[in-house]
Amino acid sequence: MATRSSTSSSADRLAPLMAHLLVGVGGLLMLAPFWFMFVFATHSRTDIFSLPPPLWFGDASLGNLQILTSRLPFWRNLGLSLYVAAASTGFTLLFCSMGGYAFAMFEFRFKRALFALVMGTLLVPSFMNMIPTFMIMNALGWIDQPRALFIPGAANAFGVFLVRQFVIASIPRDLVEAARMDGCSELGIYWRIVLPLLRPALGTLGLITFIASWNNFIGPLIVMRSPEMYTLPLALRALQSPVDTEWGALMTGSAIATLPLLVLFMLSSRQLIAGLTSGAVK
């Protein structure tokens, strides 16, 4: 009995240790590519391929940046990426919040059918959209135009669904009716009452949209032709070739491309999650 209890207690102590070890190793494996990206960004191509490879920061970052900017309109690509991601996020938040709110709160003809249609678009594989997207953008004359990247996705099924569920779960109908009785117009109710309360949902949706747009490779590949209209993922890919790839410059570009997301993530963690509706009813 005594031995059994002692073995079980040592096993009890061992289990969390093993778990921590496992998570630690996993974490290291996840972080290693990032680490090497930042480290390689500060080394020249020859340093990178030396043995053993550099594990700590070097001093070639400025040189890398020079190569980067000479081979690519890098700052323009970066600006375009930011512009497309910001516009995508703005438009998505606006239209998805409107759509989700309407589907949650209003009664109108064909509501169920329309909602089913919107949700049905989630079932279409994105690859099936590639050629139609190109044809439509071509017909509109939007090839090589940034709007071809942020207008088509402005009202998407995922966003509409996310907002609709949030409205149903946490915006009481009484609030909308109270505002209506207070003389607020329908647009005013959406803007002054519903939108502020949607902040947690919009924060999540905004973050997801921004990241998706920032990392989007296929979209720009389909609609962008000239290198100065490339967004970052496409531009950095253009830096690679089978024979002459400037790995240091590529890593510098990648590192710079990662920074906005890191900043965004640090800024937006807490307050987006905090429930704003507490105290609304009861």
Added chain:
Amino acid sequence: MGQVTLRGIGKRYGSTEVIRGIDLEVQDGEFMVFVGPSGCGKSTTLRMIAGLESITAGELLIDGKVVNTLHPAARGTAMVFQSYALYPHMTVAENMGFALRMAGIGAAERARQVGRAAEILRITELLARFPRELSGGQRQRVAIGRAIVRKPSVFLFDEPLSNLDAALRVDMRIELTRLHADLGTTMIYVTHDQVEAMTMGDRIAIFHEGRLAQVGAPLDLYHRPANTFVAGFLGAPRINLIDCPSAHHALWQQWLQCQADRPSAGRAAPSRLGVRPEHLQVVPVGSGVPATVVMAEHLGDCSILHVQVAGIAGLFNLKSVRDSGTFAAGTLIGIAADAASVLAFDADGRRLA
């Protein structure tokens, strides 16, 4: 002014008719209570007056003007919701001033009017807080304040006290009654609580299955209910009703005798008789109708006895003011009814006048 007239008001959702032709006149300055069991249509009727539900039949007039299709904000009504419905992202002052802001009134004037309403409700120190920082009672005051600020001609209350605890509810009941006296504005108040209805209303409208069962002053309804539904709905413990099939029984005979003793004798024979628990007395065994105490609830100031009368299914309620605490289960007693207060109903449940 705040006169509300309902002419044959009806509401239908698809093929289900939930409100069936309500005719009602609420006088200017009156405190009218809509009461009834859940699902009786009282809240729907209130929401139709507010403009939050469409009216599918009849006419709604406020101050003589048909407002059936008028926007809720243009009807001159203000509503206090059961959930309070305060805007969570606005301070108390912003909540109360929201309607004024929507009406395009400047910040200074808004602050003045909000301040005055806050004084009436004694919530001045809460103006800078957010709803989540308030207790239930405070939120209720803010919700009322938001209605007051609009200076409506009619206040609409949708079960405003049902989220409060019992003690606070009594306080707010008194406060609302005083507020009505101070403002003199028409108030329409929906509740399922008969105590609120009896104590607050100038008149009560009792709803039953989408119709008005009876409208009148509280005590009128209590003493002269139009039908068995009203008689049963008002009063706790419930009125005792006894059916015709037990006509041979002593209790029926005794109550019938009570009826016959009254001056307005010689009308149609009743098929149901009703007597309220406080109108039944305990008399010594041997006199009155013999009964057995099944359960006694001693409340201190009185006792409620549930008694079994031989030959009658179901228990009778008796409210005994004297002899509190002397009745145990199984005690044999005699019961007798007040001659004047026995009510008689016809086969359709209507009271025989």
